[in-house]
Amino acid sequence: MRFRYFAKLRHPEVTRRLEKGERAIELKVLDAQQADVDQKQAEATARLIEALRDTPEAVIQAGSVLLVKTSTPVGQSIVCRTLTAEEMIRIKREPGLFEKPVQLLEMIDSGEARVGLDIDKPHEIDEGTGDSAVTG
Numbered sequence: 001m002r003f004r005y006f007a008k009l010r011h012p013e014v015t016r017r018l019e020k021g022e023r024a025i026e027l028k029v030l031d032a033q034q035a036d037v038d039q040k041q042a043e044a045t046a047r048l049i050e051a052l053r054d055t056p057e058a059v060i061q062a063g064s065v066l067l068v069k070t071s072t073p074v075g076q077s078i079v080c081r082t083l084t085a086e087e088m089i090r091i092k093r094e095p096g097l098f099e100k101p102v103q104l105l106e107m108i109d110s111g112e113a114r115v116g117l118d119i120d121k122p123h124e125i126d127e128g129t130g131d132s133a134v135t136g
Helices: 002-009 012-051 085-093 095-099 101-110
Strands: 058-062 065-072 075-082 123-125 132-134
Touching: 012 065, 012 075, 058 095, 058 101, 065 101, 085 095, 085 101, 095 101
Parallel strands: none
Antiparallel strands: 058 065, 065 075, 123 132
């Protein structure tokens, strides 16, 4: 009887189901972790927006999160988004963009941050300067 039990465990269908179950558990754990990160990020963003209530224009970067508040005659606008690696490099290279919120948003929206980076090749980024160099 025991031999048949082990033989059944080696059946391809059982193996496939075990693999699917394992993947489902992994996804559930990853989803829970991502949900926690998303919640903390949303709470931090809400606090920043509240702190900027009386500020007409602002640019704040916290890691890969960028919050930009602008004011026009029509009203105020707040944009919050996660930056790509290329965008973070471009912003680091041009810190003056923090003083020009509208121009910063235009640069990000237009995809200009990708200019000069060959994303198909591996890059090394100098932590001190933010410069990118092709390594391969």
